[in-house]
Amino acid sequence: MKYLLWAVLLLPLGVSAQQETPQPAYQADSATRTLFTDITTTESRVIAVGQHGTIVYSDDGEQWQQATSPIDTLLTAVFFIDNQQGWACGHDASILGTTDGGASWQLLQYRPDLDKPCLDIHFFDKQNGVAVGAYGMYFETKDGGQNWTKRFLDSLLYPEDRDYLNDLKVNDPEGYEIETSSILPHFNRIAETSKGLYIAGEMGLIAHSTSQGQSWQREQEIYHGSFFDIAEVEGEILVAGLRGNAFKQGDSGQWQALRTQEQATMNSIVESNKGGVYIFGNSAVIYRLENMQQNQLKARQRADGKAVMDGAEFAGKLILATEAGIQTKELN
Numbered sequence: 049m050k051y052l053l054w055a056v057l058l059l060p061l062g063v064s065a066q067q068e069t070p071q072p073a074y075q076a077d078s079a080t081r082t083l084f085t086d087i088t089t090t091e092s093r094v095i096a097v098g099q100h101g102t103i104v105y106s107d108d109g110e111q112w113q114q115a116t117s118p119i120d121t122l123l124t125a126v127f128f129i130d131n132q133q134g135w136a137c138g139h140d141a142s143i144l145g146t147t148d149g150g151a152s153w154q155l156l157q158y159r160p161d162l163d164k165p166c167l168d169i170h171f172f173d174k175q176n177g178v179a180v181g182a183y184g185m186y187f188e189t190k191d192g193g194q195n196w197t198k199r200f201l202d203s204l205l206y207p208e209d210r211d212y213l214n215d216l217k218v219n220d221p222e223g224y225e226i227e228t229s230s231i232l233p234h235f236n237r238i239a240e241t242s243k244g245l246y247i248a249g250e251m252g253l254i255a256h257s258t259s260q261g262q263s264w265q266r267e268q269e270i271y272h273g274s275f276f277d278i279a280e281v282e283g284e285i286l287v288a289g290l291r292g293n294a295f296k297q298g299d300s301g302q303w304q305a306l307r308t309q310e311q312a313t314m315n316s317i318v319e320s321n322k323g324g325v326y327i328f329g330n331s332a333v334i335y336r337l338e339n340m341q342q343n344q345l346k347a348r349q350r351a352d353g354k355a356v357m358d359g360a361e362f363a364g365k366l367i368l369a370t371e372a373g374i375q376t377k378e379l380n
Contacts, residue, residue, distance in 0.1 A: 070140070070158060073101030073117035080104055080112050084369035085124050086316075087358045090131045094362040095150040096369050097123035097136050105150045109363040109376060116152040119144065125168045126150075135193055137166035137179050145193045156193045162229075168237045178261055180247060184232025188261070200228050203264050204255055234274070241280035248278035248287050270295055270303045279317040281325045282340045288314035288327050294335075294345065308335060308345040316358040322379075328356040328368070 076082070084098035095105045095115075099122055103115040117123075121139040128134035128150070136144045141159035143166060146152060164182040171177035171193075179187040179196065184204070187196040202210060209231055216224040233250035244258040251274065254267035275289035286306075288294040290313050294306040312333035318326045327335035332350035350356070354372040361367075361379065368375040 069155065070118070070142075071120045073103070073114075073120050075114055076102070079114040081373040083122075083357075083371045084374060085122070085357045086126050087360045087367060087369040087374075088126050088128055088134075089360045089362050090128050090134075090149065092131055093149055094360055094367055095126055095128070095134065096367075096374060097126045097138070098369065099123075101138070103136065103150065103153060104374065109365045109367055112374065113151075115146075115150055117144070118153060118155040119158070122165070124165060127169050127171060129171050129174055133174055133192075135169050135171060135177065137169040137181075139165040141166050141181065141185065141187075143169065143179055143187075143193060143196065157187075157196050167235065170238050170240060172240065172260065178238055178245075180235035180238045182234045183230045184228075184235060186235065201232065201255075201264050204232060204253070204266055236275065237277045239278050239280070241285060242283070243280070243285065246278045246285065246287075248275035248289070250274045254278065254287060276313070276315050277317045277327075279319070279325075281317070281319045282323075284340055286317050286325065286327075288317055290314075292329070292335075294327060296340070296343075304343060306337065306343055306345050308347055310335070310345075310347040310349075312347075312349075315356065318359050318361075321361050326359060326366075328359050330355040332356060332370075334359075 079102055082099045082102050084096045087096040093105055093107050097103050101117040101119040103117045104112045106112045119142050123136050123138035126136040132147055132149050134146050141162045141164055143157040144153040145156050164185050166179050166181040169179045175192050177189050186199045186201055189196050233253050235247050235249045237248045239246050245261055247255040252269045252272045255264045256267055257264045271293050273290035275287050278287045285297040292308050292311040295303045297303050310333050312329040312331045314327045314329045316328050324338040332353045333347055335345045335347050337345050354370045356368050356370050358369045366377040366379055
């Protein structure tokens with residue numbers, strides 16, 4: 049999803065048998081003051097993940113508790129299907145799961161051998177989900193995350209790369225395996241919308257699936273820089289990325305650029321409960337589109353200058369996941 053800075057039989061069920069178990073996250077006295085990369089809400093709780101495997105949660109947006117996390121590497125994304133069941137992912141292709149609302153977590157996958165971070169995770173229901181990440185990482189599960197199957201999305205290759213790989217597959221199988229591990233761009237975010245699934249990624253990648261991920265097609269390139277988030281807001285698809293570049297796609301299928309005077313990289317898109325959308329960015333910039341009929345983003349820079357990685361409205365507050373920790377702002 050987003051960038052700020054760029055086995056053995058004794059292992060728990062679901063953990064790759066090729067790697068030893070990592071160290072659990074350190075229980076800190078000030079757990080909310082580290083880098084947080086993603087934040088989400090359920091009906092009754094807000095949960096954030098970040099550096100050194102840190103996971104925190106709150107039921108009121110004020111008092112926070114640190115969850116028990118089995119891993120001490122950077123976590124990059126968190127997703128909940130209901131009040132109790134959720135998943136998180138991060139570096140070393142790690143995937144965690146919880147069934148108690150985020151208070152404690154279990155290690156489901158840990159693959160430092162891949163040398164790739166997982167950057168986003170999404171579930172369609174309690175059993176079926178997808179995790180995506182660097183260099184085209186794409187994993188699927190059909191059993192709630194206990195086991196994950198890797199796929200290579202060759203439909204997202206450029207034609208010349210596809211021809212090159214087809215030749216390697218026949219004449220140099222070892223070279224084929226090496227090339228397929230790095231030839232695709234980073235998949236930074238996966239989103240489910242009323243129009244199907246979307247992946248936003250490196251080098252202007254926007255991919256679309258109308259078959260719940262069984263097949264994928266590239267959208268026409270509208271910008272060559274990286275995109276870090278894609279989301280549906282009021283029936284329109286929004287995508288945002290480097291240097292303040294954001295676009296929206298209406299029913300016509302045409303993409304329109306959103307204008308802004310700021311050039312801070314955009315990390316995440318969040319629909320407001322009061323209408324419109326927030327786009328959270330680096331350099332403490334928060335963009336706001338108050339009406340989806342507009343094309344002009346308003347931008348406000350917070351005084352601390354710290355990157356805002358994500359945010360969520362909860363209990364009448366705007367809760368921010370930043371590089372300096374959790375920050376809370378009253379909603380006007």
